[in-house]
Amino acid sequence: MLIMRHELLLVAILVILLLVEIFLPEKHKHRIIPLAIILMGVVTALGFIPGPTGSLFGGMYSTSNLVLIMKNILNIGTLVIFIQSAEWLKKDENREKISEYFIVLLSSLIGMFYMISSGDFLMFYLGLELATIPVAAAAAFERFKEKSAEAGVKLIFMSALSSGILLYGISMIYGTIGTMYFQDVAPKFTGSSLQVIAFIFFFAGMAFKISLVPFHLWAADVYEGAPINVTSYLSVVSKGAAVFILMILLYTVFTKIALMWRDVVYIIAILTMTVGNLFAMRQRNIKRFLAFSSISQAGFILLGIIGQSQLGMTTVIYFVLIYLFSNLGAFGVATAISNKTGKETIDDYDGFYRTNPLLSLAMMLSLFSLAGIPPLAGFFGKFFLFTAAAKQGLFILIVIAVLNTIISLYYYLLVIKAMFLNKSDQPIAYFKSDFYTRLGLLICSAGIIIIGFASPIYEWILQLSHGLIY
Amino acid sequence: MTNYQFMFFLLSAIIIIFSILTVTTRRILRAATFLLFVLVATAGLYFMLRFNFLAAIQLTLYAGGIVVLIIFSVLLTSHISQKLEKASISKRILAAIAAIAGAVLCIITILATEFPTVTPNPPETDIHTIGQALLSTDKFGYSLPFEVISILLLAAMIGSIIIAKKRKD
Amino acid sequence: MFEGIPLTWFLILATIMFFIGIYGFLIRKNLITILMSLELVLNSVNINFVAFNKLLYPEHLEGMFFTVFVVAVAAAEASVAIAIIINIYRRLDKIDVENIDEMKY
Numbered sequence: 001m002l003i004m005r006h007e008l009l010l011v012a013i014l015v016i017l018l019l020v021e022i023f024l025p026e027k028h029k030h031r032i033i034p035l036a037i038i039l040m041g042v043v044t045a046l047g048f049i050p051g052p053t054g055s056l057f058g059g060m061y062s063t064s065n066l067v068l069i070m071k072n073i074l075n076i077g078t079l080v081i082f083i084q085s086a087e088w089l090k091k092d093e094n095r096e097k098i099s100e101y102f103i104v105l106l107s108s109l110i111g112m113f114y115m116i117s118s119g120d121f122l123m124f125y126l127g128l129e130l131a132t133i134p135v136a137a138a139a140a141f142e143r144f145k146e147k148s149a150e151a152g153v154k155l156i157f158m159s160a161l162s163s164g165i166l167l168y169g170i171s172m173i174y175g176t177i178g179t180m181y182f183q184d185v186a187p188k189f190t191g192s193s194l195q196v197i198a199f200i201f202f203f204a205g206m207a208f209k210i211s212l213v214p215f216h217l218w219a220a221d222v223y224e225g226a227p228i229n230v231t232s233y234l235s236v237v238s239k240g241a242a243v244f245i246l247m248i249l250l251y252t253v254f255t256k257i258a259l260m261w262r263d264v265v266y267i268i269a270i271l272t273m274t275v276g277n278l279f280a281m282r283q284r285n286i287k288r289f290l291a292f293s294s295i296s297q298a299g300f301i302l303l304g305i306i307g308q309s310q311l312g313m314t315t316v317i318y319f320v321l322i323y324l325f326s327n328l329g330a331f332g333v334a335t336a337i338s339n340k341t342g343k344e345t346i347d348d349y350d351g352f353y354r355t356n357p358l359l360s361l362a363m364m365l366s367l368f369s370l371a372g373i374p375p376l377a378g379f380f381g382k383f384f385l386f387t388a389a390a391k392q393g394l395f396i397l398i399v400i401a402v403l404n405t406i407i408s409l410y411y412y413l414l415v416i417k418a419m420f421l422n423k424s425d426q427p428i429a430y431f432k433s434d435f436y437t438r439l440g441l442l443i444c445s446a447g448i449i450i451i452g453f454a455s456p457i458y459e460w461i462l463q464l465s466h467g468l469i470y
Numbered sequence: 471m472t473n474y475q476f477m478f479f480l481l482s483a484i485i486i487i488f489s490i491l492t493v494t495t496r497r498i499l500r501a502a503t504f505l506l507f508v509l510v511a512t513a514g515l516y517f518m519l520r521f522n523f524l525a526a527i528q529l530t531l532y533a534g535g536i537v538v539l540i541i542f543s544v545l546l547t548s549h550i551s552q553k554l555e556k557a558s559i560s561k562r563i564l565a566a567i568a569a570i571a572g573a574v575l576c577i578i579t580i581l582a583t584e585f586p587t588v589t590p591n592p593p594e595t596d597i598h599t600i601g602q603a604l605l606s607t608d609k610f611g612y613s614l615p616f617e618v619i620s621i622l623l624l625a626a627m628i629g630s631i632i633i634a635k636k637r638k639d
Numbered sequence: 640m641f642e643g644i645p646l647t648w649f650l651i652l653a654t655i656m657f658f659i660g661i662y663g664f665l666i667r668k669n670l671i672t673i674l675m676s677l678e679l680v681l682n683s684v685n686i687n688f689v690a691f692n693k694l695l696y697p698e699h700l701e702g703m704f705f706t707v708f709v710v711a712v713a714a715a716e717a718s719v720a721i722a723i724i725i726n727i728y729r730r731l732d733k734i735d736v737e738n739i740d741e742m743k744y
Contacts (some may be wrong), residue, residue: 011621014621056607056614057607057608057611057613057614058607058608058609058610058611059609060609060614060615061614097632100628100629100631100632103625103628104625104628104629104632107621107622107624107625108625110621111618111621111622114618121705122612122615122701122704122705122708123614123615123618125705125708125709125712126615126618126619126622126708126712127618129622129712129715129716130618130621130622130625133622133625133626133629133712133715133716133719134625134626134628134629136629136719136720136723137625137626137628137629137630137632137633137719137722137723138629140633140722140723140726141632141633144730146727146730146731149633149723149726149727149730150727152633152723153670153720153723153724153727156716156719156720156723157664157670157673157674157677157720160677160680160681160716160720161661161664161677161680163681163712164657164660164677164680164681164684165680167681167684167709168657168683168684168687170705171653171684171687171688171691171702172687174688174691174696174701174702174705175585175650175687175691175695176583176585178695178696179696179699179701180701180705181609192583193579193582193583194579194580194582194583197575197576197579472642472643474642474643474644475642475643475644478644478648482648482652485652485656486652486655486656486659489655489656489659489660489679490659492659492663492675492676492679493659493660493662493663493666493667493672493675493676493679494663498669498671498672501672501675502671502675505675505678505679508656508679508682509678509682512682512685512686515649515686515689516689519689519690519693520693521689521693521703523703524689524703524706524707527707527710528710531710531711531714532678532682532710532713532714535714536678536713536714536717539717539718539721540671540674540675540678540717540721543671543721543724543725544671546725546728547671547724547725547728548669548671554668554669554672555668557666557667557668561665561666562666564665565662565665565666566662568661568662568665569658569659569661569662569665570658572658572661573654573655573657573658576654576657576658577651577654577655580647580650580651580654581647585646585647585695586695595700595703599700600700600703603700603704604704610699610700610701612704615704615708619708619711619712622711622712622715623711623715626715626716626718626719627718629719629722630718630719630721630722631722633719633722633723633726634722634725634726
């Protein structure tokens with residue numbers, strides 16, 4: 001029972017919110033926002049209490065301490081997004097669906113948890129679908145904006161197509177091996193040609209979900225059209241969960257054909273970093289800009305995965321943690337501006353520092369961390385990823401990655417330049433953001449700075465990653 | 471040719487022909503009907519393989535549920551006499567080349583693979599075994615996926631309602 | 640072999656159907672027809688699972704249960720997709736891909 005505590009706690013919140021939604025009178029509906037945030041905060045805190053790990057349901061569900069860290073990271077991300085959504089949810093047009101918003105995102109989070117701790121392909125598939133279908137509904141949330149519906153429909157069609165491709169791969173794995181339990185599948189990989197085809201289908205399906213190049217084209221449109229909080233959820237929490245499960249599967253299930261998938265991941269990593277960067281440079285809309293920059297960040301994450309070592313695993317988790325705070329910080333500022341003024345292009349940010357210095361500083365901190373400038377957390381994240389790759393002797397890859405870091409520095413600086421140096425006749429006027437927005441940004445900025453200086457966090461993850469292969 | 475082989479050829483001919491028609495016809499309601507034929511023929515395959523429970527699910531849920539849902543939304547959103555636009559020739563040729571190349575690649579690999587041979591006459595799968603497995607918590611039991619899919623259906627239901635419901639004015 | 644039908648026949652049937660679905664997904668413009676193509680894709684995968692289950696590994700019902708759950712998920716997916724499509728129709732009176740910007744794959 002306690003082994004599954006993360007999921008059960010989330011289900012409990014979901015039920016509480018459903019009941020509250022039914023019994024709360026219409027005029028008190030806005031009270032659901034603090035309730036949901038507090039409950040999520042409690043669950044996040046409870047998640048850190050150490051407890052039993054192991055496997056349940058005949059191996060269909062299994063956790064280890066490392067999986068628990070991943071779940072805690074995703075919990076934190078969702079909590080920050082809940083906090084950041086408060087201001088947007090208080091708007092009149094969203095009032096009647098506050099609790100639905102939380103329920104949809106929570107069920108998607110439950111799906112991710114089941115996906116990460118799945119012990120066979122059926123649970124993996126169900127978790128994946130539970131993680132995507134509700135988010136598609138959330139992306140189409142703003143019923144009175146065409147772009148939002150477009151984002152929803154694209155997201156659900158692309159996710160259905162990618163799960164179709166993924167399922168074809170899984171069916172071939174089942175056909176050649178005869179079972180779907182990971183622990184039984186892993187030793188039986190022989191690398192026959194049908195299994196190679198199966199793996200390629202499987203990987204293509206996952207690449208769609210993580211939006212790796214060349215399967216990334218849907219991402220920018222979805223990210224632009226969806227409500228900005230859903231965009232940050234998609235690009236941080238969804239992507240983080242998908243990266244985690246891809247890493248777990250590559251390390252535990254597909255270990256026997258590691259020589260093959262390393263080449264595939266190698267090429268995809270280079271493509272994703274470079275193409276993501278080149279596209280990011282050309283974007284003027286801040287959501288599209290952050291979307292492409294997060295595609296390129298996913299390429300860096302693959303760098304750690306190729307290492308196929310305990311070190312690689314640690315650095316990937318550490319990097320996702322930092323990426324979460326940095327990206328959510330940037331999205332938080334963009335959300336605040338979009339909520340108050342409706343402006344979403346980079347040109348609108350001209351002269352922003354003069355009118356709103358604190359928000360500009362928070363944005364600068366996040367973007368510097370995303371770019372990887374010392375002494376912020378992002379620098380250590382990238383540095384450790386490069387070290388993990390260097391241990392494997394992948395020096396060409398590292399050179400390309402460093403070049404890409406420099407390119408990304410250029411376009412992150414463009415945004416910062418717009419805010420601090422560019423002059424504008426009509427800068428965004430000063431506005432006072434509400435308590436929730438400030439709290440969210442405070443958490444993100446604190447995360448960026450503290451994780452950069454606190455080596456114990458890294459040591460702690462490294463220590464836990466010993467017991468991964470279950 | 472045995473009766474089973476004949477049935478298989480009949481059903482797969484129905485499946486393939488109507489699949490192609492589903493994706494090429496220019497009348498949307500016909501496409502939905504052809505999809506229904508494909509799904510019913512698939513249920514026939516399941517019956518042939520003696521998965522009666524699965525075939526019943528296929529008929530009620532897929533053919534009865536999803537296709538009816540699709541037909542309803544077709545009727546809501548299109549005029550029956552309206553013809554669909556055709557995709558441009560170049561796009562169709564490119565898509566066809568991609569699909570045929572993928573299919574040929576997969577079929578060649580399948581033909582080249584040797585699958586293990588097993589007992590020719592597998593046992594019947596009766597409803598009792600299925601019910602036991604669906605609620606069992608041991609290995610090869612499916613109570614956890616059963617619960618997870620209920621959350622999925624709940625979330626999908628709530629999601630659909632908030633998107634499609636009309637504004638209270 | 641099942642009553643004189645080799646496994647590969649089932650797999651080839653499923654593969655052809657799978658790629659017909661992919662073809663439909665690539666060329667179709669109306670959103671509902673795209674949804675139909677996706678149903679074809681999912682359905683073809685189910686044939687694979689069932690055939691493997693019956694012909695190769697009949698001692699457990701893993702493939703059959705996988706199919707049951709895929710069908711249920713497909714239903715959930717279709718319901719959300721159709722809700723969004725109807726929403727688009729209410730706003731735009733059309734449900735072709737061109738009307739909702741250009742879909743870039």
